[in-house]
Amino acid sequence: MNKFLNTLCILLISTLPLKADIVVSNWDGYSAPDIMETFKEATGVNGEMAIHATNEEVMGKVTASGGKGYDVLFVSSPFAEALDKMGLLAEIDHAKIPNMKHFYKEAMNLDFDRGNQFQVPYAWGTTGLCYRSDLVSGTPSSWNDLLEPSDDIKGKVTMLSTDRWLLAAGLLSLGYSVNETDPSKLNEAKEKLILAKKNLLAYDDTVFYTKLVSGEAAMAHAWDGWCNYATWENPDVKFVVPSEGSDLWVDTMVIMKASSNKDEAHAFINYILDPAISTWTVENIMYKVPNVAAMEATSGMFEQFPNLGMSINELSKNETMKDVGSAAKLYAKTVSEILAD
Amino acid sequence: MNTLKRNILLIPGLAWIFIFLILPCILIISLSFFERGIYGGIDYNFNFENYSRVVEFTYLKILLNSSKIAFLSGFFAVLFGYPAAYFIYKAPAKYQIALLFLVMLPFWSNYLIRTYAWMVLLNNQGLINTILINLNIIKEPLNILYTEFSVIIGLIYNYLPFVILSIYSSVSKLDQNLIEASKDLGGSSIKTFFLVTLPLTLPGVAAGFIFVFVLSIGNFITPDLLGGGKFLMIGNLIYDQFLSARDWPFGASLSFVLISIMLFLLFLQSIFVRKIS
Numbered sequence A: 001m002n003k004f005l006n007t008l009c010i011l012l013i014s015t016l017p018l019k020a021d022i023v024v025s026n027w028d029g030y031s032a033p034d035i036m037e038t039f040k041e042a043t044g045v046n047g048e049m050a051i052h053a054t055n056e057e058v059m060g061k062v063t064a065s066g067g068k069g070y071d072v073l074f075v076s077s078p079f080a081e082a083l084d085k086m087g088l089l090a091e092i093d094h095a096k097i098p099n100m101k102h103f104y105k106e107a108m109n110l111d112f113d114r115g116n117q118f119q120v121p122y123a124w125g126t127t128g129l130c131y132r133s134d135l136v137s138g139t140p141s142s143w144n145d146l147l148e149p150s151d152d153i154k155g156k157v158t159m160l161s162t163d164r165w166l167l168a169a170g171l172l173s174l175g176y177s178v179n180e181t182d183p184s185k186l187n188e189a190k191e192k193l194i195l196a197k198k199n200l201l202a203y204d205d206t207v208f209y210t211k212l213v214s215g216e217a218a219m220a221h222a223w224d225g226w227c228n229y230a231t232w233e234n235p236d237v238k239f240v241v242p243s244e245g246s247d248l249w250v251d252t253m254v255i256m257k258a259s260s261n262k263d264e265a266h267a268f269i270n271y272i273l274d275p276a277i278s279t280w281t282v283e284n285i286m287y288k289v290p291n292v293a294a295m296e297a298t299s300g301m302f303e304q305f306p307n308l309g310m311s312i313n314e315l316s317k318n319e320t321m322k323d324v325g326s327a328a329k330l331y332a333k334t335v336s337e338i339l340a341d
Numbered sequence B: 001m002n003t004l005k006r007n008i009l010l011i012p013g014l015a016w017i018f019i020f021l022i023l024p025c026i027l028i029i030s031l032s033f034f035e036r037g038i039y040g041g042i043d044y045n046f047n048f049e050n051y052s053r054v055v056e057f058t059y060l061k062i063l064l065n066s067s068k069i070a071f072l073s074g075f076f077a078v079l080f081g082y083p084a085a086y087f088i089y090k091a092p093a094k095y096q097i098a099l100l101f102l103v104m105l106p107f108w109s110n111y112l113i114r115t116y117a118w119m120v121l122l123n124n125q126g127l128i129n130t131i132l133i134n135l136n137i138i139k140e141p142l143n144i145l146y147t148e149f150s151v152i153i154g155l156i157y158n159y160l161p162f163v164i165l166s167i168y169s170s171v172s173k174l175d176q177n178l179i180e181a182s183k184d185l186g187g188s189s190i191k192t193f194f195l196v197t198l199p200l201t202l203p204g205v206a207a208g209f210i211f212v213f214v215l216s217i218g219n220f221i222t223p224d225l226l227g228g229g230k231f232l233m234i235g236n237l238i239y240d241q242f243l244s245a246r247d248w249p250f251g252a253s254l255s256f257v258l259i260s261i262m263l264f265l266l267f268l269q270s271i272f273v274r275k276i277s
Helices: A002-014 A035-043 A055-064 A077-085 A098-102 A163-173 A183-199 A208-214 A224-233 A262-272 A275-285 A292-297 A312-316 A325-340 B002-031 B049-054 B057-090 B093-108 B111-122 B127-134 B148-172 B176-184 B189-217 B221-226 B234-243 B248-276
Strands: A022-027 A047-052 A072-076 A120-132 A157-159 A200-203 A219-223 A237-240 A247-255
Touching (some): A035 A047, A047 A055, A055 A072, A055 A077, A072 A077, A072 A262, A098 A262, A098 A275, A120 A163, A120 A275, A120 A312, A183 A325, A224 A237, A262 A275, A275 A292, B002 B248, B049 B248, B057 B093, B093 B148, B111 B127, B111 B221, B221 B234, B234 B248
Parallel strands (some): A022 A072, A157 A219
Antiparallel strands (some): A120 A219
């Protein structure tokens, strides 16, 4: 009996994780599946990869724990900014991340964090329309082609429901800023997005590209990189940035102030920026990275996936998505009301 | 001494209920009187604003609509479940176990996978539409997926086994002498069913219905996947408040309302069962 209990205890203990030097949280599938193993081989640091589905999810976890429990987070720029304003982020020590030398100069001088003081960019891009050129008549060119679709594609359109991007589509179609905080303008966007709902197939932030490939959807509100997944399977899928402009989003890496292994956390970010690892990201995740060496190494993909080859000028023409401060509450409420209607 | 021993045995169970039921409920109730901080945390100033927001038209509509969907799911699950349970009961004894096993079989596979299977069946390029088009029954694919209808199908499918089991347990306890008495006194089969069998098996029906209703009204996965995120049920709204809007206090007040509804229904059911038996 004692032996049995002992075995049980050992089994139970074996389900506890080994103590890791650093804990990183990233979106599922946003970095190489074996990144922690190769990182350990390269640096000897034991890392654990946690997964979050959305920015909001990891924000919820981190704010609830006062920033404890994680060392490095992958979050989109407005959320990095919010974490910084909450005083949860450590200052980035540039001496410990020599691989930042591979960055485009624009990536060192982003609107929300000039000189990369509290975040290091991982990938960047824009948001637009991903469509089946064989199912949509003409080339879509405006946000209104998404919000007020022509009769032949009514009910075959999907939109992102993540709060900033859902509202951005409405705001941009009305000619407003993606960082708008004026309640009456947000209300206008809300009304327009509620009307747009009746022509939607579904809200889809995760697998809209499969709907485009199967033909269930003809047009999707999409991040540039994810549109490439559909183009990869069906060359008729194209991506366009609407004429009203769009956002420049940056997915960043941040180090938590509460981290007790900041050197290892810096080493991890430095490892991610290694040209070989960044090249893997472009080849497999199909997002643009701010790493000159990686983009040059993958230039062969630009013909098949034109949005990867988008120039820095074209990309930075779009408005950088920033934290909206106290308007964040209003954003959350407005999105709840759109989805609830 | 005996009572003491018995009370000691109660401790683990009571501790479990206290830690995993009472304590979280207290946390949720107390959370619901505060407000969301700018960056999603909680600002501790006591107010009732979340509750006045719950009864705003937008959110009240979700509550009513969720109740409607849950009611329809419960109703049809009972409608389909009763004959199935009755059939299993009437089957030769040696098959009953096998049939009950078949009812439980879907639970051996993952809930998400079964829901995705419905998406594959119902979508406008899916199996059902392809067959109907190839048989020339319809010209344009029907939009079944991402509607309230598909959400209800998903909920009925998912909870039907519970209804069958609860009705089966009621039906199998039925005293056969009563049915024979009814027939001896000249009651037709239909009359016997509606005047004897059905009233006596109502506790099983009620348990099954409440079960589907309570589980459906709080469900958020089925409406999300089969409704395409366009039809929020109260469960989705709560999920969104905790995970996307990061408005925990409002989410907590919605949860409290939902818990109250569920408790009230379970209370009604227990009164009902006591009255009948």
